Amino acid sequence: MQFPDSPLARAADELLRAACAPTLVAHCHRTYHFGMALLENQRRAVDAEAVFIAAALHDLALTSAYDDPTVPFQAHGARLAQQGLLARGAGPDLAELVHDAIALHLELTSATDPRPEVVAVHLGAVADVVGARLDQLTPRFVADVLDDHPRHGFTAFVTAAFGHEAAARPDSRIAVLVRDHGLLDLVAAAPFED
Template identity: 30%
Template sequence: MRIADIPVPETVAARGALTLAREYHSPALTAHALRSWLWAEAFARVDGITGVDHELLYVSAVLHDIGTVTEFDNHTISYEHAGGHVGVALTAGAGWAFERRQRVLDVIVRHNWPSVDPERDAEGYLLETATALDISGARPDALPEEFVVEVLTAHPRGALAAEFGACVVDQAARKPETAARRLVDGGVVQKLAANPLERL
């Protein structure tokens, strides 16, 4: 498996998502988003997940943390809900039908669930699994090592551990009823630092 085996969707929505990520995210957060997409596509192959909407998965992965940035942070709802609504707005402009726009919201929100049933939501399962690897170090040996090294070389982790850890702690303090509080209570800061991907 190589990065070249995973085509970037050449669509208005996909290009728009990447543009937003690059304009609003830090370099570390953009790299995290792109790694999450690549991990998700790789897990689809490893776990035998079929029928994936690849454009939906790409848009959701690239925008899944955009609700953490100042311009899209919402003081009343979780960062994953805020980011999901950015995805809804973007895909409305790209002409997506209502039901498919709502799927972007679902997938982004579910990336912060403890687990997602792949039978219920293939894209949600893949993004949750991918972000669990990139943030918490879950299933570090599930993907081919050569592919993991290639992805990390193309999209380095940089200051992700410190930056995202501080971000989630801030979200949890301001919005203690959201998933950010559960992540912090579950040791996400420590998991970020101990993630084996940090040592590759």
């Protein structure tokens, strides 16, 4: 399973691998694969480079190195990604698209966003965190993604990260999802063995 091989995509993957624990690296890679496959099922054209960069960096601010205690992680991570892309010479349209895909990946309405890149990151992340829409993918494809990018305790990792985010920022989107939508129960019930 290949990733886009542009300089910006490689730089995003290098940052992901340098900043994040292996379980989070693998989650970001699974987010890309699941999101792209779900968009392919919808027969929607998509900018694979933008999806990969956004998927690679969508949880960057969950790490201690990039955490900002005053800003929800998805907003802070979106800003960091946008600034980093612009500093590396990316066009403003790509930088804004990646920003929005990261900033909006927790919004339930992102599944119907007119920009397929935003949809892909949202659907890919939700598929990997709670197992949503995995039934729209072949079991062989899901197994291959999990073989290539093992979970290695991701359920425990993401449960702790979401719990920390909700406690530290009680008005954040994660706090609302935990409190009002039972996010941690959905994570626990996801159809994964890890």
